[in-house]
Amino acid sequence: MDVRRMLIGGELVEAASGRTFEVVDPCRVETVGRVPQGGAEDVDRAVAAARRAFDEGPWPAMAPEERVRLLLDVADRLEARQDELMALESRQAGIPIRKTTLMDIPVGLEMFRSMVRASLRVARYEPLPWIDFPAVSWNFVLREPVGVCAGICAWNFPWLFAMWKSAPALAMGNTLVLKPASYTPLTALEFARACVEAGLPPGVVNVVTGGGGTVGAALCEHPGVDKVSFTGSTEVGREVQRRAAATVKRVTLELGGKSPNIVLPDADLALAVDGALFAAFFNAGQACEAGTRLLLHEAIHEEFLERLRERIGRVRVGDTADFETTMGPLITEGQRRKVEEYIRSAREEGATLLCGGGRPKDVPPGWFVEPTVFAGVTPGMRIFREEIFGPVLAVTRFGTLDEAVALANDTTYGLAAAVWSRDTLGALDLARRIRAGTVWINDYHLIHADAPFGGYKQSGRGRELGRYGLEEYTEIKHVHVDQIGPDRDRKFWFDYVMNRE
Secondary structure (H helix, E strand, O other): OOOOOOOEHHHHHEOOOOEEEEEEEEOOOOEEEEEEEEOHHHHHHHHHHHHHHHEEEEEOOOOOHHHHHHHHHHHHHHHHOOHHHHHHHHHHHHHOHHHHHHHHHHHEEEHHHHHHHHHOOOOOEEEOOOOOOOEEEEEEEEEEOOOOEEEEEOOOHHHHHHHHHHHHHHOOOOOEEEEEOOOOOOHHHHHHHHHOOOOOOOOEEEEEOOOHHHHHHHHHHOOOOOOOEEEOOHHHHHHHHHHOOOOOOOEEEEEOOEEEEEEOOHHHHHHHHHHHHHHHHHOOOOOOOOOOOOEEEEOOOHHHHHHHHHHHHOOEEEOOOOOOEEEEOOOOOOHHHHHHHHHHHHHHHHOOOEEEOOOOOOOOOOOOOOOOEEEEEOOOOOHHHHOOOOEEEEEEEOOOOOHHHHHHHOOOOOEEEEEEEHHHHHHHHHHHOOOOOEEEEEOOOOOOOOOOOOOOOEEOOOOOOOOOOHOOOEEEEEEEEEOOOOOHHHHHHHOOOOOOO
């Protein structure tokens, strides 16, 4: 049995308790490996190591170019093991090998490199306008590292989130305690191993495995942690914010979504149909920004559904080790039961099942659900309002642009949206009216390393990626330098609290 170890203080270690837990392949329901069952004591050790590395170590004061050199060496070492990472990511998360090969691992590495390099373009010094009243002074702003950062990752894109959390934190001079999701910790532990091999100073990177209720909660509450970055559900995000509030930590939250995907009557239907399938069933619908609410104009509604019904047969559900498979299982049996409950509720509430709705045949014994489409969905139904996190698409008809905007914004979420139209200017006007952090026009799911990603409303706070994400890992310090000199008489403001002799 493959037993991995955590990284704390520059050493690969077991949990203080000596306990481990299994990582299970959702496709075959087989154990992939065992990892340490971290707890509060391990968090204390990791935070202490990160604190020493930040307060006493060379990392924060190191020249940015030297930090970048070391981090790019980490990326090079990981790239040399890409094949191993692709297979490991596929098995631990139930992701088709086609996707981990073509997208997850190489794109994650490229995003890591891009964010690390972009850190050199973030101004550490910013001059302010010259000030001459009430007296002449030189003023400027410094951007400095926040301190010890905790990165808490979700299970649906484990490698990508490990890259997203680590690159900006480390490149901006912070130290890091990374907590991968308990279902999918294996590739994050490979990242830890590469950091040791690349010679990062001890304590700069720490990786602690274990449950969110223990490790995650302890990180949020720990007085030695200065910032928490969390990706996961809105429900857990509220708990992260509540626990972090006691010590007034900086918090970045990338949370849930119920994203609208709007098709206008002038859209290229062949493109929009394939785009709607990609939006809804990418990663088996286990994506926070998934386009799970398809809003169709009444003029193209029937034709679109006919095309959708025909094209959905191209979604190949099956063995994640088969390169021809395009959709794998859900992450756990519990998640499958949750998705099936939503399917039952949609039927009971009067939605029309267009296709799917059951468990596929002739697949491995894992937690599979057929790609499922419901038409006739109204705003009062649960599948319109609640995040399902599975391969279920809800289709709603609209008649006017104002109605489309009202339907799109009728949600507590605001992570993403899309508009399909041949009229780019008209689509841009519609995009401006949608309250979401990302709006794609004639595309979906493309997230760029230089573009901000995050949500409005209950989809989160703060942004990841690009300059925007890098700046989330900095504190802003204003420095005022007197230019008067030792002339006490000119500093008349001192007299507001004391009398002159």
